Amino acid sequence: MNTGDFEILMTQLFGKWIKEFEDEGEYGFTHKVEKEIKVIAYATNLTPETVEKAHNSGADLLITHHDAWDFVYGMKEVCVDELKKHHISHYFTHYPLDFVEFGTSTALFERIDIDEITSLSSFKDNQELPGIGIFHEPLTFLELKERLEHVMEEPVKAWKNHDRRINKVGILTGAGNNTALIEYAKKQNCDAFITGERTLYSVQYANFAGISLYVGSHTYTEIFGVENLVFRIQKHYPNVKVVRINEEHIESC
Numbered sequence: 001m002n003t004g005d006f007e008i009l010m011t012q013l014f015g016k017w018i019k020e021f022e023d024e025g026e027y028g029f030t031h032k033v034e035k036e037i038k039v040i041a042y043a044t045n046l047t048p049e050t051v052e053k054a055h056n057s058g059a060d061l062l063i064t065h066h067d068a069w070d071f072v073y074g075m076k077e078v079c080v081d082e083l084k085k086h087h088i089s090h091y092f093t094h095y096p097l098d099f100v101e102f103g104t105s106t107a108l109f110e111r112i113d114i115d116e117i118t119s120l121s122s123f124k125d126n127q128e129l130p131g132i133g134i135f136h137e138p139l140t141f142l143e144l145k146e147r148l149e150h151v152m153e154e155p156v157k158a159w160k161n162h163d164r165r166i167n168k169v170g171i172l173t174g175a176g177n178n179t180a181l182i183e184y185a186k187k188q189n190c191d192a193f194i195t196g197e198r199t200l201y202s203v204q205y206a207n208f209a210g211i212s213l214y215v216g217s218h219t220y221t222e223i224f225g226v227e228n229l230v231f232r233i234q235k236h237y238p239n240v241k242v243v244r245i246n247e248e249h250i251e252s253c
Helices: 003-014 016-020 048-056 075-086 095-099 104-111 141-152 179-187 200-209 218-236
Strands: 027-031 039-043 061-064 089-093 116-119 122-124 127-129 131-139 157-159 166-171 192-195 212-215 241-244
Touching: 003 016, 003 089, 003 218, 016 095, 027 075, 027 095, 039 048, 039 218, 048 061, 048 075, 061 218, 075 089, 095 104, 095 122, 095 218, 104 131, 104 166, 104 218, 127 179, 131 141, 141 166, 141 212, 141 218, 157 200, 166 179, 179 192, 179 200, 200 212, 218 241
Parallel strands: 039 061, 039 241, 061 089, 166 192, 192 212
Antiparallel strands: 027 089, 116 131, 122 127, 131 166, 157 212
């Protein structure tokens, strides 16, 4: 697979979501090298550390969910310098990966063995919508917490806001700390809402609304969406090796 093949495949895999977020800075190459891609490394975040680990793994291409955003002042420039030095391409896909059918919320549902996804996470009228799923055999509050911790290999903060078993679940990975997202899950009769960040107000509202809240890290609620993407690339190009870059659990400290 060369760089051109990769770009064509991205348009095929993401379909309408590529057009939806065209020219909005939500996906694309941070640095592009025209070369044969034999090894793809992947992570949630573009940081100097993930670039160095990609280099150590022999990667030709690093794929992440996040760019090194401009508000993390100066980090993007350092990352690009390192990518250039090591002759590594970097591609990120943010909103397209959040809402494509195999994306971040779907991937986390899959990893916690949900029985049925009744609606995918989506983006409508300039608003994000959580995915909704059902456990046919409802879990206890602690069973779901332990399942999440096992999958993400990190502590999960959780607030038990009712005494029901967990049957219906809403997920919006990453920064799903907007109370409107929890309200949406509540209106869908969800027993729990899972995300990757919290605020005072999201904790308050979940308690008020009587919906249990589970919060892992932004990084590790979203890594499985990137993993789903690279596995699909590997299906199309079986000779490409994929390497997961393990990031530190700095949000859990």
